[in-house]
Amino acid sequence: MLYRYSVSLTPPADAVQTQSHVYSEFTLDLPPTWQAQATDEDNTVAFHAPAHDAALVVAVDFIESGADDLQALADEVITQRLAALNEATPGVWQTLQQQVRPHRSEAGLELSFAAELPGQQVALYLGYATPRKLLHFLMLCSADRAAALALFNATVPQFKPRLP
Template sequence: MRYRYTVSLTPPPPADAEQQLGYVYSEFELNLPPPWQPLAHEQDNAVAFRSPDDDAALIVSVDFIASGADDLQALAEQVIRDRLQALPTDGLGPWQTLQQQIRPHRSGAALEMSFAAELPRERTALYLGYATPRKLLHFMMAGGPDRAAAIALFNATVPHFKPRLP
C-alpha cells in the first residue's frame, strides 16, 4: 500500500478574504471591515472613518482626565448632555433623544454610557462611551435618516471595537 501526499509551499488564503482596516491604539483596538475608509481628523486624540455605502461616519476618541471614582456618575451624565447638545442641527430643528443610559461596565472598571438620537427624516446619531477615573472613551456614529439601518450598522460595527479599560 502506498501513501501519496503533496506539500504546498504557497500559504493558503486567509479565512476572511475581506481585508479589515485595523487600528491599534493604547486605549482601544478597532478592526473595521470594508467599506469603512479612514478620514483625516484635526484632533490628535481621535480617529475618523466613513462608510459611503451606508452614508455613515464614525469617530473614536479619548479624553484623558484627572478624576476620582466618586464623581464618575456625574461626569458620565455631563458627557451625555454635552454630546447631545453638540450634535449639529444645520438649522433643521432639534434632535430627539430616543434612548440614553449609564450603567456599570460588566468588568466593573468603568461606567458605560450610551444614547441614540435622531434629527427626524435627516440623521441618526448613536453613541457608546466609557468613563473611567483616568479617561473618557467615545465611539460615535452618525448615519442617514433610516433609523433601523443606522442601528443595524451600529450593532454590526460595535463588536469590532475593543476598548481597553480602565
C-alpha cells in the first residue's frame, strides 16, 4: 500500500502571525501590532495597538473566597470596574451591556460589560471570578463601536485563562 501526502511549509496567506505571551494565569496570542507597555501594577500587563487606537489591560487579583460569595463578588467587580472608567476618563460613561453567568467549565463565573463614553471611547470587559482569583481583560478603543467590537472579537479567542 502506498500513502501519498503533501506538507506545505508556507503558511496560508491569510494567517496572522502572532506573538505568544505566556503567564501563570493565562496565555495571550497577539499580532505584533500590539506593543507591550510598562505598568506600575503587580500582576498586570498592558498592550497598545496604535493602528487601532486601542489599549488592552489584563490583570489578576488573587483572592480567598467561598463559592457562595462569587455572585456578589462578581457584581461588585463590575461596579468597581465601571467606576474606575469614570475616574480614569471623566465623563458620562454609558453602560451598554453587563452580564454575569456561570463559566462553561463550571470553575467560576464569567463577567462582561460594554460601556461607552459617547464620541470618545468604547470599553469592552471580560472577566472571570473563581474562589482563587479575579481575572480581568479590558480593551479600550476609539469611539467607533463596530471597529471596537470587531477588534475585541478578534482578540478574545486568543486569550486563554487558566481556571480555577
